[in-house]
Amino acid sequence: MNGRSADRESTSLRGVYLLDFLTILIRRRRLILPGVLASVLLAGLVSRLLPPIFTASAKFLPSKNPDMISRMGTLVGGGKLEGYEDNVTSEYYIDLLKSTTFLARIAPKKFTSREKGGDVDLTAYYNIEGGEDTQKTIKTVLAISREFSLSLDRKTKVITLRYSTREPELSAAIVNAFLEELKVFNQDVRDFKAKRNREFIEKQLEDNQILLNKAESALAEFTARNKKIVTPELEVDKDRLKRNVDVQTEVFITLKKQLELAKIEEQEKKPSIEVIDSPTVPLTKSKPRTVRNMILAFFGGIFLFGTMAFFLDYFSRLNPDDRRHREFLESLDDVKKDGFRVLRLFGWGREKKGNRHRDKTTP
Numbered sequence: 472m473n474g475r476s477a478d479r480e481s482t483s484l485r486g487v488y489l490l491d492f493l494t495i496l497i498r499r500r501r502l503i504l505p506g507v508l509a510s511v512l513l514a515g516l517v518s519r520l521l522p523p524i525f526t527a528s529a530k531f532l533p534s535k536n537p538d539m540i541s542r543m544g545t546l547v548g549g550g551k552l553e554g555y556e557d558n559v560t561s562e563y564y565i566d567l568l569k570s571t572t573f574l575a576r577i578a579p580k581k582f583t584s585r586e587k588g589g590d591v592d593l594t595a596y597y598n599i600e601g602g603e604d605t606q607k608t609i610k611t612v613l614a615i616s617r618e619f620s621l622s623l624d625r626k627t628k629v630i631t632l633r634y635s636t637r638e639p640e641l642s643a644a645i646v647n648a649f650l651e652e653l654k655v656f657n658q659d660v661r662d663f664k665a666k667r668n669r670e671f672i673e674k675q676l677e678d679n680q681i682l683l684n685k686a687e688s689a690l691a692e693f694t695a696r697n698k699k700i701v702t703p704e705l706e707v708d709k710d711r712l713k714r715n716v717d718v719q720t721e722v723f724i725t726l727k728k729q730l731e732l733a734k735i736e737e738q739e740k741k742p743s744i745e746v747i748d749s750p751t752v753p754l755t756k757s758k759p760r761t762v763r764n765m766i767l768a769f770f771g772g773i774f775l776f777g778t779m780a781f782f783l784d785y786f787s788r789l790n791p792d793d794r795r796h797r798e799f800l801e802s803l804d805d806v807k808k809d810g811f812r813v814l815r816l817f818g819w820g821r822e823k824k825g826n827r828h829r830d831k832t833t834p
């Protein structure tokens with residue numbers, strides 16, 4: 472019985488608290504409703520006044536198609552030279568696109584801007600002035616990094632690149648410039664690596680050629696001195712010299728194949744990324760989102776003005792005869808006085824001497 476009574480009492484208390492809550496909201500409706508309405512209207516007005524932002528996007532993947540060097544290596548049996556794409560992942564492209572080095576390659580590119588009335592680079596578009604060229608580039612890179620974003624699908628490894636400006640055509644053009652510059656950057660790296668591989672193989676081939684010539688000369692000289700091999704020791708020496716020639720010949724053939732493959736790799740031009748979704752001109756603005764902002768303002772206004780209603784209701788119920796309430800009200804008055812003192816320090820709320828003298832002499 473006691474348990475049931477306690478449950479009923481708890482339920483009734485919750486009902487009382489809920490009724491008190493609703494009563495306060497209804498009582499303060501003249502504060503809450505206009506406040507919420509003003510918040511929604513203000514959010515809608517500000518969203519309308521803000522300049523529209525258009526976001527263009529593109530999706531791409533690192534290229535996984537086997538290049539010519541891989542196919543030729545399998546056919547001729549020269550092994551596979553490690554290509555640039557072998558160590559490239561989607562995460563690598565994320566870090567590359569965010570790097571200052573790459574963004575600095577985008578900054579000086581020219582784009583057509585209706586707002587600026589012609590072709591301008593991003594330094595001019597973002598009105599970056601003053602300072603040296605290096606400082607301008609750094610400021611432009613910071614401006615670019617604020618307007619573009621990257622996302623990675625963990626399952627498919629597809630990268631989505633987005634860029635936002637006040638002009639839809641410009642946003643699409645900049646995204647396309649990112650993709651084109653990424654291809655150029657990758658090709659530059661490929662060319663550098665291919666050239667370095669070719670030069671290394673050529674050096675190894677030159678060294679091997681010397682060793683092979685020495686081995687062949689040693690075998691020829693041994694054969695000339697010992698036309699008739701009559702002892703086991705001479706037979707062993709001849710076999711050793713022949714093996715040395717065979718080894719150096721095999722190394723020479725392998726390096727020769729590798730050199731031809733390296734030359735092919737150096738001349739090959741291969742797309743390093745696969746564009747899944749090319750950038751297109753956005754037809755609708757991405758920001759500001761007027762409806763979403765008004766909905767957020769609606770719930771924010773309810774919370775703000777509802778909280779104010781509870782505080783006002785609480786203050787209206789304070790009893791000056793109660794010691795704790797009286798101490799709280801006195802402390803609140805002290806805070807108000809401190810606030811007025813601070814305002815007077817800045818000259819606010821200070822009356823002119825003439826006005827105070829007129830107030831004293833006026834009957």
